[in-house]
Amino acid sequence: MGTRRYSPDLSAADVQTALExxxxxxxxxxxxxxxxxxxxVGDGFRLREDNPLVVLLQRAxxxxxxxxxxxAGVQTVGDASIFMxxxxxxxxxxxxxxxxxxxxxxxxxxxxxxxxxxxxxxxxSISEGNWARTPRF
Numbered sequence: 001m002g003t004r005r006y007s008p009d010l011s012a013a014d015v016q017t018a019l020e021x022x023x024x025x026x027x028x029x030x031x032x033x034x035x036x037x038x039x040x041v042g043d044g045f046r047l048r049e050d051n052p053l054v055v056l057l058q059r060a061x062x063x064x065x066x067x068x069x070x071x072a073g074v075q076t077v078g079d080a081s082i083f084m085x086x087x088x089x090x091x092x093x094x095x096x097x098x099x100x101x102x103x104x105x106x107x108x109x110x111x112x113x114x115x116x117x118x119x120x121x122x123x124x125s126i127s128e129g130n131w132a133r134t135p136r137f
Contacts, residue, residue: 005075008044045084045091046073053090057119064118069094094119 006015016038023034047054049071061069080091096116098108 003041004038006044007073007075008046010044012038012040012043042078042081043085044075045081047084047090047092051090053092057092057094061119065115 019036023036083089096112
């Protein structure tokens with residue numbers, strides 16, 4: 001039992017097929033019975049780097065921190081894929097850094113929380129290509 005995260009290039013059916021093939025290999029090697037079942041939580045998604053939401057987030061981050069925010073993918077399980085794939089709502093994952101995400105010992109420095117609040121504006125205006133200023137800390 002475990003979590004299988006997969007790229008946006010794959011579907012749940014692709015992953016199920018791969019798991020079944022691995023199960024057959026395990027059966028052949030051990031003579032055990034393997035039952036490979038996939039419970040789909042969410043599929044992957046991908047935004048283009050020139051998507052207005054990405055551009056605004058990178059601009060806000062650079063304004064607040066003076067540093068460039070890289071564009072990269074992440075393999076995680078969350079509701080963002082529902083917004084993107086089912087609702088066609090551009091979505092990103094970005095937040096404060098910390099350790100032990102979703103564990104009993106999850107934590108993050110207060111400075112990370114403050115930075116995230118400063119970067120994430122109260123109101124984003126994608127159509128105007130700008131973002132509203134956040135409260136000062």
